[in-house]
Amino acid sequence: MKQVYLDTFGCQMNVADTDRMELLLFHSGYIRTGEAQDADLILINTCSIRDKAEQKIYSLARNLKPLKEVNPDLILGFTGCLAQQEGEQFLEKMPFVDLVIGPDGVEHIVRLVDEVKEKNVPVVRTQFDTDTNYKIPELSGETPLKPGSTTFVNIIKGCDKYCTFCVVPFTRGREKSREVEEIEQEVRLLVSRGAREVVLLGQNVNAYGKRGLKRPVPFHELLYRIASISGLERLRFTTSHPKDFTRECISAYQDLDILVNHLHLPVQSGNNRILKEMRRMHTVEEYISIIEELKTAVPDMGLSTDIIVGYPGESESEFEDTLVLMEKIKFNNSYMFSYSPRPNTPAQDFPDSVPQSVKSARLQRTIELQKKLTLEQGEKFIGKEVDVLVESESFKSGADFRGRNAQYWSVNFTGDKRQISPGDMVKVVVEEASGHVLRGRGVL
Numbered sequence: 001m002k003q004v005y006l007d008t009f010g011c012q013m014n015v016a017d018t019d020r021m022e023l024l025l026f027h028s029g030y031i032r033t034g035e036a037q038d039a040d041l042i043l044i045n046t047c048s049i050r051d052k053a054e055q056k057i058y059s060l061a062r063n064l065k066p067l068k069e070v071n072p073d074l075i076l077g078f079t080g081c082l083a084q085q086e087g088e089q090f091l092e093k094m095p096f097v098d099l100v101i102g103p104d105g106v107e108h109i110v111r112l113v114d115e116v117k118e119k120n121v122p123v124v125r126t127q128f129d130t131d132t133n134y135k136i137p138e139l140s141g142e143t144p145l146k147p148g149s150t151t152f153v154n155i156i157k158g159c160d161k162y163c164t165f166c167v168v169p170f171t172r173g174r175e176k177s178r179e180v181e182e183i184e185q186e187v188r189l190l191v192s193r194g195a196r197e198v199v200l201l202g203q204n205v206n207a208y209g210k211r212g213l214k215r216p217v218p219f220h221e222l223l224y225r226i227a228s229i230s231g232l233e234r235l236r237f238t239t240s241h242p243k244d245f246t247r248e249c250i251s252a253y254q255d256l257d258i259l260v261n262h263l264h265l266p267v268q269s270g271n272n273r274i275l276k277e278m279r280r281m282h283t284v285e286e287y288i289s290i291i292e293e294l295k296t297a298v299p300d301m302g303l304s305t306d307i308i309v310g311y312p313g314e315s316e317s318e319f320e321d322t323l324v325l326m327e328k329i330k331f332n333n334s335y336m337f338s339y340s341p342r343p344n345t346p347a348q349d350f351p352d353s354v355p356q357s358v359k360s361a362r363l364q365r366t367i368e369l370q371k372k373l374t375l376e377q378g379e380k381f382i383g384k385e386v387d388v389l390v391e392s393e394s395f396k397s398g399a400d401f402r403g404r405n406a407q408y409w410s411v412n413f414t415g416d417k418r419q420i421s422p423g424d425m426v427k428v429v430v431e432e433a434s435g436h437v438l439r440g441r442g443v444l
């Protein structure tokens with residue numbers, strides 16, 4: 001078999017797309033290798049959400065160039081969001097590259113690789129598919145992929161929200177959902193191959209099913225249907241948008257035991273003027289109201305969020321409103337970034353009035369506050385028993401296994417290796433909290 005080297009930058013959707021390419025290529029005679037120098041085909045699945053990721057990818061491309069020089073038959077391709085964003089320009093910057101493919105090209109990877117081989121010219125494929133829904137056809141036969149105890153399933157791609165700072169609507173296109181039956185079939189298959197927990201994935205999962213399907217299906221209905229699949233022990237989803245987060249979804253948390261008590265709900269800012277400028281379509285008060293309702297319904301809900309500091313025009317007091325909100329909600333975890341302008345986005349044209357030094361200082365204060373909140377939240381678990389889905393053996397000293405609890409804390413724990421295996425659900429008594437990691441002792 002020929003060998004393909006795959007590398008992924010960015011979000012879980014990219015990880016899922018890379019897995020899909022591996023599967024499609026396997027069926028056309030490629031096996032994955034961990035060594036780029038052994039490969040006949042190299043595919044780098046890219047991200048363009050932030051400038052830093054973009055710079056890293058261009059640097060990697062330059063580092064891969066010598067492999068093309070020693071092996072002219074090597075096919076070197078870049079897929080994903082940066083490839084979509086740059087298109088032909090990527091080739092102009094990196095003329096030794098053979099393939100530039102946007103996210104909608106994933107399903108066509110085999111044909112596109114063949115096209116490069118046959119025509120011996122670079123191929124760029126960045127048009128969006130015209131289908132109204134999103135299909136990931138099942139492949140029959142042997143597979144190189146074995147799901148872990150936790151596995152990811154795409155349910156929707158693209159985004160219609162057009163937040164002013166975000167490239168996603170330009171790189172992933174408009175929202176398109178998968179038919180429920182297709183998702184159910186994939187989950188059943190993954191469960192039959194050993195998956196215990198499924199994470200439903202999309203840029204905005206709560207927008208699932210609004211159009212393009214045989215019949216509209218609200219997101220909460222999908223949750224109930226997936227939760228009824230036999231053998232599935234845990235269900236999660238990410239990412240959500242506050243504007244689309246419904247009361248029915250809160251009820252689903254109450255009704256469905258396997259829907260774990262964790263929600264990642266990006267807020268981005270704690271100030272209403274900045275939220276409006278970002279075109280987030282909700283206020284701070286509306287965000288707080290969702291969280292309060294949710295915490296009333298499910299008191300031990302774990303919460304995480306995304307935060308951007310230093311958005312164009314953000315004043316010191318507007319920034320401090322974000323700190324106030326963080327203190328109020330007490331997030332377990334936050335993904336925190338300082339704003340950087342992205343190509344094609346409306347905010348790119350706004351005067352970037354916050355100096356880099358101020359952005360960095362604000363980011364540091366946000367990180368420090370989150371560290372404190374994480375520690376406070378983690379310490380609440382000490383002495384308590386939590387259910388941990390075992391993902392693997394642990395490489396940490398003093399721990400035998402690692403996994404996650406319902407609230408998405410990483411848990412390292414000691415336990416009997418003759419009795420515990422990945423995929424098991426184990427009761428662990430928490431003895432220590434450090435950063436976003438809990439440590440404890442398995443009690444079965």
Ligand code: SF4
Pocket residue numbers: 159160161162163166167168169203204241
């Ligand atoms: S909702 Fe999320 S993915 Fe969509 S535009 Fe806004 S930040 Fe980007």
